[in-house]
Amino acid sequence: MLQNLAGSGSNPASASAEAVDMSALEAELRRVIEGEVRFDGGSRALYAADASNYRQVPIGVVIPKTVEDVVETVRICHRHGAPILSRGGGTSLCGQCCNVAVVIDFSKYLNKVLAIDTGQRTARVQPGCVLDDLRDAAERHGLTFAPDPATHTHNTLGGMIGNNSCGPHSVMGGETVDNIIELDVVTYDGTRMTIGGGDEQLRAATAEGKQRCADILARLGDLRDRYADEIRTRFPDIPRRVSGYNLAALLPERGFSIVRSLVGSECTCVVILEAKVRLLPSPPVRSLLVLGYPDIYQAGDHVPEVMRHQPIALEGMDDRLIEDMKAMHIHPEDVELLPSGQGWLIVEFGGTDKADSDGQAKRLMAALENVGNPPSMKLVDDPQIERHIWKVRDSGLGATAHVPNKPITWEGWEDSSVPPARLGEYLRKLRALFEKYGYECDLYGHFGQGCVHTRIDFDLETAPGIAKFRDFLYEAAHLVTSLGGSISGEHGDGQSKAELLPIMFGDTLMQAFRDFKNIWDPDWKMNPGKVIGAYRADENLRLGTHYNPPAQPVHFHYPSDSGDFSRTVLRCVGVGECRKKSGTMCPSYMATGEEMHSTRGRAHLLFEMMKGEVLRDGWKDESVHEALDMCLSCKGCKGECPVSVDMATYKAEFMAHYYDGRLRPASAYAFGLIDRWARLASAMPRLANFFTQQAPFDALTKKAIGIAPQRRITPIAAESFARWFGRKQPRPGGRRVILWADTFNNYFHPEIAKAAVAVLEHVGCEVIVPRIHLCCGRPLYEFGMLDRAREYLQAVMRALSDDIRDGTPIVGLEPACVSVFREELPNLFPYNEQAKRLEKQIFLLSEYLQDKMQHFSRIDRPAIVHGHCHHKSVLKMDAEESVLKSLGLDFHVLDSGCCGMAGSFGFTKAKFDVSMRCGERLLLPAVRNAAGDQLIIANGFSCREQILQSTQAKPLHLAQVLQMAIRQPQKGEASHGSDR
Incomplete structure (x- = not known):
């Protein structure tokens, strides 16, 4: 039987969940439904948690593949008396998306745009459909x-329907409730119905003799009649009111819209x-006007004046938000x-052309x-x-959640709203x-509709702090x-x-709300303890x-977390930016659609590991390891997560503890120690x-170390770069520069390092290559060999001690290796002065050369560029793009993630499928479709291997492209870009 899952909640919903026979429920669900x-x-x-302050461990999770799966899940839960919670993206901030219930996650399979009717300007969508997927389809x-x-x-x-979501452009088109025409639903007792279009469908179902539908229709009409005057009196007539059930939609003057009354009911x-x-x-064209005021209060005072000009969005933000952005180094240039x-107002106008939208602005x-x-x-x-x-406005959450030298901030009073005419007054009070x-705290939000956002430094860990919070x-x-506002x-x-x-x-x-819920859910098993008959605000706290x-x-x-790993695992605020389908973060989630493969999912599991209630094996927990x-x-998360969750580092930390005292798999020693095997x-x-x-030895080697049979093991070069450089005639004079001979460009692709030597000498450098074998150790982190x-x-710092003290620039070719010196080095040696010096004098080739491009001729060629993940997320692509522009290339940087x-990830047998799904999402099709004269540029060894092993193209490193700009390409040289 279910025990001790509801945290500190005293609501009767907890007791009802505890009576559920989990084993029998699970067994029947597995027997009946096609989904997971x-x-x-x-x-x-x-x-167990969403993006809120709350935590409740569910009974179990169902991931339906079909609508029939959903209906059957509801039927079986009803038979077992198990509560139900529907879940989409899990981004809710008020605790409505966690419960002691059977969670139905629609996002993995039931996520399609089913149809768009351009004539009627409507769309039909499944509940797991991501908003941007709908918007992208509609924009066409x-x-x-x-x-x-x-x-x-x-x-x-x-x-969005569950929460009645809004956003900046609700100024243009209203809340979600204003944009819902029809809903297909099922009630807890298994009644299916279609509601909408003046609710004729519900009436039709009643006419067909469906007693449950007739009962709902009659009782809703009675509720409307009994409470109409109170609804008119107490419901604030303001642009943003998401609190309570939408009973105002039932009024005769609102068309007795049952479908709209359900929007915002939070399952x-x-x-x-x-x-x-x-x-x-x-609007095909938009114009942006930014207004600056002496303070945020005067900005609020001007909102009514601005709104008279009918913008399609009106946002506000204060100086504290900007200061926190600077402290967090978030978009400082922006x-x-x-x-x-x-204090600022961001005003957007839409028009038929630029003259129209600019004219409005x-x-x-x-007028102002x-x-x-x-x-x-x-x-x-x-x-x-x-x-x-x-981006500045959108960075509100990331800029305020974990500001250095400030307490963590939390939800709780993050979206209140008032009549826009009283916004300035409200902000002051x-x-x-x-x-x-x-x-x-900072103040920002959708000022055009009087909605104010903030995160507050509540103390949610001590009894006095929690009492003050309440x-x-x-x-x-x-x-x-x-x-006259809304909570x-x-x-x-x-x-x-x-x-x-x-x-x-x-x-x-409040009684009307109870009556409304009772009409739809007389068993009170739909997301119990939320909205009505709810837990208190200080129950079920995550902390x-x-x-x-x-x-x-x-x-x-x-x-960033004062060295406290328990604080580090609180860094994720749960808004799920890692579940997007563009950028770099999070490639495994993009490939699988699995919550546990999102950065948020992994962060939540680490939190639960530290909490030790559901996951009790600590660093040895198999769920976290999986x-x-x-x-x-x-x-990607370090660069794109709004609060800079660094899952790569957390993974390395976890793997170090997980494998402490036990053998790692063979692949860990094969790939983690690749520098030693390559040297040998x-x-x-x-x-x-x-x-x-x-053959057959290659297949036996792959099998022995867990490499996918579809992969080709990269051959060792006939001569290493270091050996070639040792034979090379030195060119003394000029600026002394160390070229970092990383394992991959030293032993596997020496032609790239040779090209780098030519390029650096071309700009007048004396190139030095360390005589002894050195490695940054990048592959070790993957396996926790910390x-x-x-x-x-330490070996690097000893070997290069004098050059580090002298400030000799060190130029790296492999982004993953350079990122070790920028990221892992200071994190492992925070108080080592040599480490601090080394961090500052390591450069990518493009970073070192971006102010020396006058030495190179133009290359008038088209090119597509794939940035290595660490390059995009940690090192940034600005210098790379600057160099490519100086070369005159007509290039496009792929959003290829x-x-x-x-x-080693893509080489291993167990991960090959996910690896290929990542590549096939955008990169590999773009390479295959590239024009014959188009250069393919990819600086990462792994990236080039994926391209080489999956297409006919031969990608180039920037060093090779720059070498082409030293002289005219020789016969056949163009084939380096795109032999296919």
Whole structure:
């Protein structure tokens, strides 16, 4: 039987869940449904939290493959008395997406755009459909779905309907509730119905003699009649009101819209199977105007004036947000794009052409010139700068969650809203309330609709801190309602706001809410304890007074988290940016659609490992190992996660502890110590290649070390680069530069290092290559060989001691190796002054040469560029693009994410399929489709291997491209770019 899963919650929902026979429920689900049924500890731990302050371990998880799977899951749960929770992207901030229930995750399979009707401007979608997938499909027809929360790259339509989501462009098209036409749903007792279009379908079902439908229709009509006057009186008539059930939709003047009354019900009433949504014309051209004010309060005062000019978006942010962005080094160059001020409004206009949208912006500017205290103004002309300014606003969560030398901030009062005309007043009073309670926080949000976002440094670990947190919530609720506002203007009620609803709606409407839920869910098993009959805001906290993870000896320093690994695992705020389908993060999730393969999923498992309740084996836990083993260590999360979760480092840390005292698999020693095997093989390359390249020995070698049979083992070069360089005639004079002869370009691809020598000497450098074997140890981190990795770095610092002290530049060719010196070195040796010096004097070839490009001739060729993951995420591509522009290349940097090879990852048999899915997502098709004269540029050894082993192309390293610019290409040289 289910025991002790509901945390500290005292709600009756906990008791009802405890009566469920988990084994019998799981067995029946496995027998009946086609989808995946997961009741193991790892899966339950994975879904125990969302993006909120709350944690409740579910009974189990069902991942349906068909609508019939969903219906059968509901039927079986009803028979066993098990609560149900529908889940989309798991991005909810108020606790509505975690519960002691059977979680139905729609996002893996039921995620399609089913149809778009351009004539009617509608679309039909499955509940797991990601918003941007719908928007991208609609944009091909000049249409869009207006609500666009910050999580639009990965949130789902089902979740948006459940929460009544909004976003910046709700100014243009309203909340989600305003854009839902029809819902196919199933109730807990198994009744299926289609609701919408004036709810004729429900009436038709009633006419057909479906008693349950008739009962629902009659009882909703009765509820409307009994509470209509109270609804008209107590529901605030404001642009953003997401609190409570949408009973106002049932009023006669609102068309008695049952479908809209269900939007925002957070899976407490029905399970959504499919939705028909409204699409709007998407403005083909947009203009951005940024207004700067002396403070955020005066910016708030000007909102009504700005809104009179009908922008399609109006956002606000204060100076504290900008200061925190600077402290977090988030888009520092973008911050400089803002006009002068201490508070800003970002105003977007849409038009039929640029003259139209710019004209609207200029009319607003002229109007503001004639009001008292006009703001500073900046009309942005460059679309790229527009995107950069939007990045500043979108960085609110990342900039405020984990600011150095400040406490962690949390949700809890992050989306209140007021009438826009009272926004300035509310901002002043809200800041005063923060000061009364001693809270520090930033203010930003959807100011055009009076919605204010913030994260607050609540103390959620001590009894006094939690009591103060709850007192603040009550006082803040009284403040916002006194101004005619709403407790929630975007994120819903869930658990964090639910107990505050009586302040906003009064006892009579609270009874109406209970009646509404009872009509749909008389068993009270749909997401129980949320919205109505809810847990208190201080129950089920992820932390709470019982949170006391044991201190852990760790290898890395974790400077951003004061060296405390238990704080490191709190870094993930759960908004799921890692579940997007573009960029680098997170390649394994893009390939599998598995929550455990997302950065968030892995972070949640590490948290649960530290907590030790569901996952009790600590560093030896197999569920955590399974999730982290599929991490490609791409560091995409370090560069793209809004709070800089660094899963590659956490994986290395975990693997070090996991394998402490036990043997690693053969592949770990084969690939982790590749520098040693390569050095040994280079002494007898013919013999080594005979056993790795010739049948049947190559197959036996692959089998012995776990390499996929489809892969080719990269042959050892006939002569290593270091040996060639030792024979080379030296060219003394000029600036002394050390060329880092990494394992891959030394033993496997020496032609690249030779090209680098030619290029560096061409610009007047005296190139030095260390005479002794040195390695940065990059492959060791994949397998957690951290003690050995430290030894490798110590050997480097000893061997290069004098050059490090002299400031001799060190130029690296392999991005993964350079990133070791920028990332792992300071994290392993935080107090070593030589390490600090070395970190600052290691350069990529492009970084070293970007101000020396006058020495090279132009190459008028098209090119596609694939950036190595560490290059994009840690080192950044700015210098690379600068060099390529100087060469005159007509190049395009692919948004190809990770190539999928990722060191040893793509070579291993168990990971080959995921590796190829990563590559085939964009990179490999782009290479195959490249024109015959197009250069393929990829600096990473792994990236080139993936291309070489999966296409007919021959990719080039930047060093080889630069060598082409020293002289005219010789006959046949162009084939380096694209022999296919």
